[in-house]
Amino acid sequence: MKRLSIGIVGAGEITRRAHLPVLTNTPNVQIAWLYDHRPESVLTLARAYRLEALHSLAPEALPACDIALLAIPVDARGDYLRHFSRQGTAVFCEKPFAMSAAEHLLLAEQFAPHALGCGFMRRFFRSTMLLRRIVAEGIFGSLLRMDISEGNRSKGSGVDSSFLDDPRLGASRGVLADLGSHTIDMALYVSGASAFEVRSHTLVLDGAVDRKVTAQVTLQGASSSPSRSIELNYGASWLDRQDNRIRLIFPHAIVWSDLSVSADVYVGSPENPRDNLLLTSEDVGARTYNQAFFLEWRNFLEGFRAQRESLVSARSALLTTSLVESLLNTETALPN
Amino acid sequence: MKIAIIGANGQVGAELCLMLAAKGSLELVPICRNRSGSAFLRWQGIACRHGRAADPKDAPRLLADCDIIVNSSLASGSPAQIRRIEDQIAQNIFACSKRSAIIIHFSTQSVYGDPRPGHWIRWRNPYGRAKLATERRVRTAQRRYGKAAYILRLGHVCGPMQQITHDIRTDIRAKRVIFPGQNHSSNTVYTFAIVAAITQIIRGGVKPDTYDLMNSPPWGWREVYEYEAQAVDTPLSAAVVASGPRSAPVAVLAPMLRVAAALISAEPVRNAVAKIFAYVPDRTNTRALAWWYKRRARSEISALNAAPAPPQHLAWLPNGVHFFPADQPTMELMPSGTPDATVRKDLKSWPPDLPDAAAGPT
Numbered sequence: 001m002k003r004l005s006i007g008i009v010g011a012g013e014i015t016r017r018a019h020l021p022v023l024t025n026t027p028n029v030q031i032a033w034l035y036d037h038r039p040e041s042v043l044t045l046a047r048a049y050r051l052e053a054l055h056s057l058a059p060e061a062l063p064a065c066d067i068a069l070l071a072i073p074v075d076a077r078g079d080y081l082r083h084f085s086r087q088g089t090a091v092f093c094e095k096p097f098a099m100s101a102a103e104h105l106l107l108a109e110q111f112a113p114h115a116l117g118c119g120f121m122r123r124f125f126r127s128t129m130l131l132r133r134i135v136a137e138g139i140f141g142s143l144l145r146m147d148i149s150e151g152n153r154s155k156g157s158g159v160d161s162s163f164l165d166d167p168r169l170g171a172s173r174g175v176l177a178d179l180g181s182h183t184i185d186m187a188l189y190v191s192g193a194s195a196f197e198v199r200s201h202t203l204v205l206d207g208a209v210d211r212k213v214t215a216q217v218t219l220q221g222a223s224s225s226p227s228r229s230i231e232l233n234y235g236a237s238w239l240d241r242q243d244n245r246i247r248l249i250f251p252h253a254i255v256w257s258d259l260s261v262s263a264d265v266y267v268g269s270p271e272n273p274r275d276n277l278l279l280t281s282e283d284v285g286a287r288t289y290n291q292a293f294f295l296e297w298r299n300f301l302e303g304f305r306a307q308r309e310s311l312v313s314a315r316s317a318l319l320t321t322s323l324v325e326s327l328l329n330t331e332t333a334l335p336n
Numbered sequence: 337m338k339i340a341i342i343g344a345n346g347q348v349g350a351e352l353c354l355m356l357a358a359k360g361s362l363e364l365v366p367i368c369r370n371r372s373g374s375a376f377l378r379w380q381g382i383a384c385r386h387g388r389a390a391d392p393k394d395a396p397r398l399l400a401d402c403d404i405i406v407n408s409s410l411a412s413g414s415p416a417q418i419r420r421i422e423d424q425i426a427q428n429i430f431a432c433s434k435r436s437a438i439i440i441h442f443s444t445q446s447v448y449g450d451p452r453p454g455h456w457i458r459w460r461n462p463y464g465r466a467k468l469a470t471e472r473r474v475r476t477a478q479r480r481y482g483k484a485a486y487i488l489r490l491g492h493v494c495g496p497m498q499q500i501t502h503d504i505r506t507d508i509r510a511k512r513v514i515f516p517g518q519n520h521s522s523n524t525v526y527t528f529a530i531v532a533a534i535t536q537i538i539r540g541g542v543k544p545d546t547y548d549l550m551n552s553p554p555w556g557w558r559e560v561y562e563y564e565a566q567a568v569d570t571p572l573s574a575a576v577v578a579s580g581p582r583s584a585p586v587a588v589l590a591p592m593l594r595v596a597a598a599l600i601s602a603e604p605v606r607n608a609v610a611k612i613f614a615y616v617p618d619r620t621n622t623r624a625l626a627w628w629y630k631r632r633a634r635s636e637i638s639a640l641n642a643a644p645a646p647p648q649h650l651a652w653l654p655n656g657v658h659f660f661p662a663d664q665p666t667m668e669l670m671p672s673g674t675p676d677a678t679v680r681k682d683l684k685s686w687p688p689d690l691p692d693a694a695a696g697p698t
Contacts, residue, residue, distance in 0.1 A: 153376045153497070154345065204379065206686055211375050238372075239379045241502070273510050 010071035011036035011045045022293040032065045059083035090115035096181040101322040113309040117300040118317045120185045124295035126285030127257040131190045140250035142225040149235030149242040174210035180236030185320040192223025203333045212237040340365040340402035343409030345373040351497040381683035395428035401693035406440045422470040430477040439485040451652035487546040495527030513574035514646040519556040521654035528669040552662035
């Protein structure tokens with residue numbers, strides 16, 4: 001099997017803590033180079049992993065590779081995507097993929113479906129896979145409603161400055177694009193919905209930055225019952241503690257799970273833990289973040305090799321971008 | 337009087353800021369490194385200053401006009417980074433504050449080492465070691481700059497916004513509280529007691545020193561759970577399981593036995609034993625197998641009927657050698673009413689940032 005070379009743009013936390021440890025343990029993969037515009041960050045990280053470090057280069061000057069990982073803020077990716085598309089290099093982007101559906105479509109059209117991926121790694125959580133299967137196979141009947149909310153008061157940020165505070169990267173700031181896009185994607189992925197309608201939503205804005213979002217959305221075209229609609233109650237917050245669970249309400253059962261990577265799936269109610277039944281399956285799914293990133297990469301690499309669209313293709317995340325965009329629309333939002 | 341809280345967006349810092357803002361007797365200067373971090377406080381209507389207290393260029397504009405400086409920060413990163421940052425913050429607090437400034441530095445009970453009972457040596461974890469090293473730096477700086485410094489070694493911090501309190505309340509509501517037979521000292525300190533200690537220090541009469549700051553008088557875990565059950569208006573329903581102190585020989589032998597058991601159960605060892613048994617008499621084989629079957633059955637049956645065990649921290653050792661001389665019992669400081677009493681209702685969100693300190697240290 002041919003060894004695939006991967007170039008990495010971005011030497012931030014997600015690269016340091018997730019992509020590099022996983023890719024260095026992935027068979028038939030070689031990390032060709034690591035690039036960041038900050039020399040100190042890239043040199044330190046590249047030295048730790050014994051990689052070639054690159055900095056202060058234009059996208060056109062980056063060496064060739066089979067796949068490029070773009071682990072940089074969404075607003076900074078444009079030049080790289082255009083360059084790699086011209087080169088015929090496949091690209092895997094961290095989430096969110098784009099800030100508008102139009103931009104998402106425009107970018108996706110420049111690549112073959114198997115050659116453009118987006119890192120919604122929660123799709124590979126064991127709990128997510130089981131919940132999706134329960135909905136798709138109609139094990140408890142048709143899904144009526146889904147409640148999902150995530151977040152807590154932001155505590156110690158752990159960093160001196162964040163791209164979230166960088167006014168040049170204004171469009172990508174906020175809880176919805178950052179934390180919230182994961183749960184939006186999870187809701188859409190689990191339900192298998194193909195369309196949505198936002199009934200109401202509220203945004204708590206700190207200047208131009210959304211810090212808390214709540215929404216009521218109707219999902220349509222779900223995998224189990226395409227003709228029925230599903231009510232989605234959604235919340236994401238950096239300001240206060242949320243339920244941090246996903247609940248699927250079926251006609252005669254509630255199935256729920258918390259949103260951690262190691263979460264189990266139960267039938268019953270989280271308020272009465274002793275009365276719950278534990279659900280499990282033999283499917284291989286992630287119970288740690290390294291496993292989730294590994295399964296995500298494996299799926300994308302297999303798809304790339306077979307020229308087959310992967311479960312994390314950019315195209316599969318279009319509805320997620322579209323719903324995030326709709327919820328960020330302050331003109332239709334209710335005041336906080 | 338101006339009071340700066342470094343690490344104001346942290347778990348403890350944020351709750352202290354809300355409580356101090358509600359008291360209104362001090363001019364509050366919360367300090368956060370970035371606007372993402374300060375979002376909660378600003379949402380709650382509390383204006384902040386932004387910058388790095390660890391940076392000698394930032395520190396004067398953050399601290400120079402403050403009369404009291406509370407260091408509630410928690411450095412993160414590699415052990416070397418943590419040591420460097422804690423060092424810089426401690427240094428800057430003393431170097432960049434007013435000559436008359438009062439410094440209050442939060443440390444931790446982890447400086448006392450492993451809290452589990454039955455250990456002959458209480459090894460410190462890296463966090464405890466780092467905090468102890470910072471305490472030394474604070475004392476060195478205190479001698480050098482001649483400023484009043486109080487090191488408060490906080491116990492488990494409880495309060496409406498603290499994770500431990502949330503977990504306790506969740507267990508109480510779900511009726512899954514299990515206590516060990518003995519009511520151990522909890523080493524807890526409520527945020528109300530921390531605010532009271534700060535106020536008492538500002539009032540004067542407490543000698544600058546290193547203190548253990550816990551509830552006064554210390555609360556056992558049952559008092560903590562009883563208080564929280566009242567706070568969430570749920571009767572406390574708890575199972576009690578027998579527990580006895582481990583003897584010293586058990587404490588020493590237990591880790592050795594665990595290592596031995598792991599070695600014996602390793603596949604190469606099992607294969608080697610099986611090979612040896614091929615050459616011993618049948619009767620010995622039969623007896624060895626019977627021993628093994630009995631042992632395995634006993635272990636599996638006891639796992640089936642395993643009694644629920646209380647969380648390990650409920651049996652942790654009591655700490656404290658030099659307690660803060662609180663002038664009021666903690667119970668008298670506790671509010672009655674809703675659990676989220678500290679969250680402000682009449683808030684005006686997103687105030688403008690506080691202006692920087694105009695002058696350098698005076």
